[in-house]
Structures are given as structure tokens and as C-alpha cells.
Amino acid sequence: MSTIFTKIIEGDIPSYKIAENELFYAFLDINPITKGHVLVVSKKEEDYFFNLDDSTLASMVIFAKKVAKAMKKVINCKKIGLMIIGLEIPHAHIHLIPISKESDIYFNNSKKQFVPEQFKIIAESLKSAFEN
Numbered sequence: 001m002s003t004i005f006t007k008i009i010e011g012d013i014p015s016y017k018i019a020e021n022e023l024f025y026a027f028l029d030i031n032p033i034t035k036g037h038v039l040v041v042s043k044k045e046e047d048y049f050f051n052l053d054d055s056t057l058a059s060m061v062i063f064a065k066k067v068a069k070a071m072k073k074v075i076n077c078k079k080i081g082l083m084i085i086g087l088e089i090p091h092a093h094i095h096l097i098p099i100s101k102e103s104d105i106y107f108n109n110s111k112k113q114f115v116p117e118q119f120k121i122i123a124e125s126l127k128s129a130f131e132n
Contacts, residue, residue: 003091005041016123018070019130023056024063026096028123031111033097034104036075036122040064040094047090064094070129071098074122081105 007013009025016028018038029037042060046052052060068080077098083105084094097105114122 003045003089005039005089005091005093006045009041009043016119018123018126019063019067021063024060026063026067028119028126029095030119032114033107033109033111034077034099035112035114036071036077036098036126037112038067038071038096038126040067040096042092044092046092047086049084049086049092049094052092060092060094064096066131067126068096070126070131071096073129074125076100077104083107 004013008015008027018026018028020026023043024040025043026038026040029039040060040063042052042056044052044056049057064082068082071080075098078100081097081099081104082094083097086092099105103109
């Protein structure tokens with residue numbers, strides 16, 4: 001059975017894509033804790049991030065770094081926080097979250113609400129800032 005992330009990667013579920021290569025897919029979280037909250041997902045279905053082989057894990061972090069650099073260019077924040085939780089969806093992924101204070105990355109914060117047009121604007125600005 002495919003995870004929701006595999007369905008997003010395959011285009012069965014729409015997403016606000018930021019970047020992709022042969023191994024990874026980055027898109028906006030539709031329940032963001034801050035504006036510009038991005039998920040970086042392995043195209044290989046693996047439940048636990050640290051079960052990824054060393055090469056894939058290292059490449060995923062490097063891909064996430066490129067996405068984070070694009071985010072920093074576009075989103076007004078001090079840093080891009082990185083969090084790996086992996087309990088909510090059994091598919092290896094990284095949360096990239098624009099932060100200006102430590103509490104910005106708390107998942108118990110209220111989720112931000114955006115309409116589709118706002119998501120599209122955020123995604124397009126991040127996509128245009130992304131450098132392969």
C-alpha cells in the first residue's frame with residue numbers, strides 16, 4: 001500500500017511542489033506551522049529515516065540544504081529549522097521550517113491557514129529561488 005507521500009510524488013494527490021530530482025520531492029506542507037513550511041520526501045518508501053542507506057540519507061540532507069537556501073532567500077526568518085519526526089506518516093521525510101525564534105518550530109503551535117492562491121504564490125516564489 002502506498003503512503004500519502006508516494007501518492008503525492010506520483011501526482012495522484014495534488015501538491016505545491018518546490019523541487020524534485022530522481023530521489024527526492026519537496027513540497028509545501030498543507031498544514032504548516034509557519035509560512036513556507038516544506039516537506040522533503042524520499043521517493044523510496046522507507047518508514048524510518050535512519051533506515052535509509054547512507055548514500056540516500058546523505059543525499060537527502062544535501063537536497064534539503066538546497067531547498068533551505070531557496071527558502072531563506074524568500075521567507076523572512078532568521079534560520080530554516082530542520083526536524084525529523086517520522087511518526088505521523090510511515091515514509092522518510094524532513095520538515096524544513098522557517099524560524100525566527102525557537103518556539104516557531106513547536107508542532108503544538110496552531111497551524112497556519114492559507115487559501116490555495118496563497119499556497120501557489122509561496123510555492124512559486126520558492127520554486128523560482130531553488131537552484132539545482
